[in-house]
Amino acid sequence: MKKTILLTFAAIVFLLSIARSQEKHTYQPVIEPCACPVKIDSSFKTRCAYLVVPENRKKNNGRTVKLPFIIVESKNPDKKKDPLLFTSGGPGAGSLGWAVGASRSQIIKDRDCIAFEQRGAGYSIPGLNGPEPGAAIKESYKKNLNKDSMVIEGVKRLRKGLEARGIDLSAYNTDETVSDIHDLLYALHIDSVNLMGISYSGGLMQAVLQRDPSRIRTLTLDSPLPTFIPIDEDEPANFNEALNILFEHVEKDSTDKARYGNLKEEFIQYFTSIGHTPFYISYLEKGTTDSIRVQYTRNDLFDIIQNYFSNPAEVPYVIKELIKGNHHDYVTQLLDGIFSGYRGPSGMRISVYCADQAAYHDEKVLRQLYNAYPYMEGYHIxxxxxAMCDCWTYKPINPATKQPFYSSKPALLADGEMDNACRPLYIDMIHHYMPNSHRLLFTKRSHGVGGGQLQPFMIQFLNDPYKKLVSDNKDIVVY
Known part of the structure; x- marks a missing residue:
C-alpha cells in the first residue's frame, strides 16, 4: 500500500515537472539591447535592454511586451555574484530611476544593481498611461459634477482607448509580472539574486519567491503590502491607526498644549460634524484669467492630510488649520496639482488592483469599517x-498567489511607525511566515522609509543575511 502511494506521488511530481518544463519552453524570453532611458554616472559600466516576453502567456497570439531594465555593474573586481534587483511599488510607479541612486550608493561597491520596469509602467512598451481619468477628475471640479461618477467615466474612456490599441488588459497583473521577473533571471543566467521591493512590490517580491525560490537569496521589503492583505478593507483602519499614533506623539511631545492638547477629539468631532457638506472656493487655474467656483468636500480634506503624511511632523499643524476652517491655501494647492497635469490612475495600476484586490474584496467588511470610523464614510483612500473594476477588463490572479506561505529565506523588513497605508503589522505578519527575517521600525516615519537610513542595515544584511542586526539609533528599532 505504502509503495503504491509512493509511486503515485512520484508520478504526480513527475507530471508536474513535465508541465512546468513545457510551460517554460512554450516561448523563449528575448533580451533586446536599447538606449538607456535614464542617465547613469558614465564611470559605471551599464547595460540597458528590453526583456521581450508574451503579453499574455495563456494566449499564443504573438503579441509581446518590452520591459526595460538597467544593470549597473559594480567596479569591484571581487564583487559578489548575487546582484540586487529592484522594482518599484504603486502599482504603476516607474522603476528605472532607482538605478541612478544605486550608482551613488554603498551597495554598488559589492554587487551589481538591476532596476526592472514592470509591464505597463514607466518606460515599458506598451505603456498603459492615459489622460482620460485625470481629465475626467479635472472636469468634475471645473463643472462641480459628481467626482465618483466622472472617475468612472474617465476609466471607461481609458479602457476603450487602450483596447483600441490592441492591449489585453487582463494580462497586466501580479502573476504575469512574477513570470516576467523569473524570465529575466533565466535570460540573464542569474543563479542567485537579492530582491528588493517597496509597498506593492514588496508583496510582488514575495510572490516571486513563492513561485520558485531556487534563485532567490534574500528579500528586502520596504513598507510592504503582502499579497494576502485585502488593502481596500484595511486602509481606512490603517489611516486611523497612523493618526492615533500621531496624536499620541502630539499629546506627549508638544509644548503647545493650548493648541494641540485635545487634537484627537477635535479631529473626530470636526470631521464627523461636517459630514458630506459641500464647501466652495474661488479658484484661478494657472494660465487663465477668470476664477471659477469649485466645490470640495471632506474627502478632499482627507486627501490633503494624506499628502502631508510624507512628512508626519507637519500633519498636526495642517489638521489644526483645517479644523479652524483655514482651507483655502491647502485646497488651492490640491487643485493646482489636479489642474496642472494630474493623470489619475494608470491602466496598469487599475488592472493590477482589480486583478489582485477587487476580485477578493468584501464590501461588507468596508461597511463595518465605516461603522467603526463614521467620519470616513464614503472616502476612497x-x-x-x-466600482472602477466593474467597468474594466481583468482576470483575478491565481488564488494561490493570495495565500500566505512559509519560507526559510532571509528577509529584511522595514516600515515607518506612522505608515498610513501599509501598517507595521504587515511586517509582523510576514515575519510570522518568514522566521529568518529581521524587522526595522522607523519611529516618526511614514510609508517608504528607504534612502540613507535603511542602506547601512541593507549592507549588513546582504553581507550576512542570518546575522542579527543591531541599531545604535534610538529612532530605528530592531526586533
Whole structure:
C-alpha cells in the first residue's frame, strides 16, 4: 500500500515537472539591447535592454511586451555574484530611476544593481498611461459634477482607448509580472539574486519567491503590502491607526498644549460634524484669467492630510488649520496639482488592483469599517476601487498567489511607525511566515522609509543575511 502511494506521488511530481518544463519552453524570453532611458554616472559600466516576453502567456497570439531594465555593474573586481534587483511599488510607479541612486550608493561597491520596469509602467512598451481619468477628475471640479461618477467615466474612456490599441488588459497583473521577473533571471543566467521591493512590490517580491525560490537569496521589503492583505478593507483602519499614533506623539511631545492638547477629539468631532457638506472656493487655474467656483468636500480634506503624511511632523499643524476652517491655501494647492497635469490612475495600476484586490474584496467588511470610523464614510483612500473594476477588463490572479506561505529565506523588513497605508503589522505578519527575517521600525516615519537610513542595515544584511542586526539609533528599532 505504502509503495503504491509512493509511486503515485512520484508520478504526480513527475507530471508536474513535465508541465512546468513545457510551460517554460512554450516561448523563449528575448533580451533586446536599447538606449538607456535614464542617465547613469558614465564611470559605471551599464547595460540597458528590453526583456521581450508574451503579453499574455495563456494566449499564443504573438503579441509581446518590452520591459526595460538597467544593470549597473559594480567596479569591484571581487564583487559578489548575487546582484540586487529592484522594482518599484504603486502599482504603476516607474522603476528605472532607482538605478541612478544605486550608482551613488554603498551597495554598488559589492554587487551589481538591476532596476526592472514592470509591464505597463514607466518606460515599458506598451505603456498603459492615459489622460482620460485625470481629465475626467479635472472636469468634475471645473463643472462641480459628481467626482465618483466622472472617475468612472474617465476609466471607461481609458479602457476603450487602450483596447483600441490592441492591449489585453487582463494580462497586466501580479502573476504575469512574477513570470516576467523569473524570465529575466533565466535570460540573464542569474543563479542567485537579492530582491528588493517597496509597498506593492514588496508583496510582488514575495510572490516571486513563492513561485520558485531556487534563485532567490534574500528579500528586502520596504513598507510592504503582502499579497494576502485585502488593502481596500484595511486602509481606512490603517489611516486611523497612523493618526492615533500621531496624536499620541502630539499629546506627549508638544509644548503647545493650548493648541494641540485635545487634537484627537477635535479631529473626530470636526470631521464627523461636517459630514458630506459641500464647501466652495474661488479658484484661478494657472494660465487663465477668470476664477471659477469649485466645490470640495471632506474627502478632499482627507486627501490633503494624506499628502502631508510624507512628512508626519507637519500633519498636526495642517489638521489644526483645517479644523479652524483655514482651507483655502491647502485646497488651492490640491487643485493646482489636479489642474496642472494630474493623470489619475494608470491602466496598469487599475488592472493590477482589480486583478489582485477587487476580485477578493468584501464590501461588507468596508461597511463595518465605516461603522467603526463614521467620519470616513464614503472616502476612497485608494484611487482604484471596486466600482472602477466593474467597468474594466481583468482576470483575478491565481488564488494561490493570495495565500500566505512559509519560507526559510532571509528577509529584511522595514516600515515607518506612522505608515498610513501599509501598517507595521504587515511586517509582523510576514515575519510570522518568514522566521529568518529581521524587522526595522522607523519611529516618526511614514510609508517608504528607504534612502540613507535603511542602506547601512541593507549592507549588513546582504553581507550576512542570518546575522542579527543591531541599531545604535534610538529612532530605528530592531526586533
Amino acid at each position: 485608494n484611487d482604484v476601487y471596486n
